[in-house]
Amino acid sequence: MFEEIRLRGLGVIDDAVLDLAPGLTVVTGETGAGKTMIVQGLGLLTGGRADYGLIRPGYDRAFVEGRLTIPLDSSTAARVRDAGGELDEGGVLVIGRTLIADGRSRVQVGGRSAPASLLADLAEDLVAVHGQSEAQRLLKTSAQRAALDRFAGEAVAKPLARYGERYTRLAAVRAKLADITERSRERAAEAESLRSRLADVERVAPAPGEDAALDAELRRLEHAEALVRAAETAHSALVADPAAGDGSPGAVDLVSAARRAVTAESDLDPELAELGGRIREAAVLLADVAADLASYAAGIDADPARLATAQERRADLAALTRAHGTDVDGVLAWAEQAGRRLLELDGGADSAEALTAERDALLDELADLAGQASAARSRAAHEFGEKVAAELAGLAMPRARVVAVVSQRDDPNGLPMFGRKIAFGPGGVDDVELRLVPHPGAPARPVHKGASGGELSRVMLAIEVVLAADDAGVTMVFDEVDAGVGGRAAVEIGRRLAKLARTNQVICITHLPQVAAFADRHLVVSKSSDGSVTRSGVAALDDAGRVRELSRMLAGQEDSTLARGHAEELLAAAAADKATP
Structure with a gap:
């Protein structure tokens, strides 16, 4: 969980500190105030591409630092220690990234220099960023398969773990076989040469000295x-x-x-x-x-x-x-060594036969394990689609359905299954594609093709809500997931974000007061100008500040009596909703 994020020299932000907390944190502010820089900063902290155009004009560098808490006995903490980083006794980890205007980039993890790839590796278990620009998570079938596997749980995880072990062994066996095959002619020629030369030695039969x-x-x-x-x-x-x-x-x-x-x-x-x-x-x-x-x-x-x-x-x-x-003693020493080498070369055929037998056995075992995982995925796919559709119903997509299609591809070098040869990889034999049916009668199309940007964000939110039932401790970032919606749908989005925040830290960039009303912590990004320089800052709002900010979001002005009344109603309704188990 992130406790604090500091941004300096990033876009319109001069120097700002985001004081974060468990639960739902919303970030609001006028257009152009710099809300997007918060997401950009998180992207840098999670190993995203370095964009030197983000450096604030007049600055020679941009700096982002995050303080987060992770369990000391977690695999994430182990990876930090393996990289030479340190955590304090409370499990607080400090990570930072600096972009320098001359094109250099520096990364710090636990007080030690590290590659940006380490940030990306750590982020896999800690942070999930969602937004119209981050939709690539659902563009990859591997991510869609991972989502279905998470939903299916042990039914897929158990055979897939064993499958992964055998798949790794198969790769090693195939590599050895390829090496033996590639070198078989060379080995045969070497063996023939050794036999001929050893025959010469045996014919002469020299005695030592x-x-x-x-x-x-x-x-x-x-x-x-x-x-x-x-x-x-x-x-x-x-x-x-x-x-x-x-x-x-x-x-x-x-x-x-x-x-x-x-x-x-x-x-x-x-x-x-x-x-x-x-x-x-x-x-x-x-x-x-x-x-x-x-x-x-x-x-x-x-x-x-x-x-x-x-x-x-x-x-x-x-x-x-x-x-x-x-001399003769040297000849006899060579003959002894050559004899051992000849035995090794002649044993290559036996080795190849043993490896071939092991390969075939591994393929049979992989086919069985992949079949178990595939069956579990197929069983989970229908329920997964139903639950995602139920969430979409409250997100202004009442008649939409999501279908998880589990399929396989033929491959002449694949696993023998279902009377076919099926392509396989480290994740099994299945391709999983999430398809969206926006309304009855519409064709099912891949989500990244059949959904608008706003719809795709809501599909991602619905999926996260479904998966979050068994997850806890992840930081989720939603960048304007409410784009293109309002009214009741906006309230439902806020409700679902609040539901996610019960077991995860959720950070949401929003322009909707209905969503902001559900916040456990409300941060506002504001900009100021002295006529020549514009800069932005971040501040946490108290209860009165939240009323003023929601009033601004509702009516464009903070002192509107009607807007303030509506804001107070939204806050009260959200509080009552959150209090309901």
């Missing part, structure tokens, strides 16, 4: 003669070959001679004995090396067949490493 070991073997095979020659030469240098016939001793013999010479005198000096020990170790080491050299030379394989086999094997390994890694 095999390339390094094979490189070492190839070096020995390719240089076998040089390796044997080097080993034999070294061996000959260590151990003299008697067959050589040159009588030259080998290194082993020379070291042995040195060891014998030192050993012979080692008893004379410990230091010499220590040196003798070291010579003995050298002799043993040289003998071991000589034996190893002989064994090494004998073990070198110069087999050409083995060399060819090793070279062929090395070529196979090189082909793999060029394609899949820097």
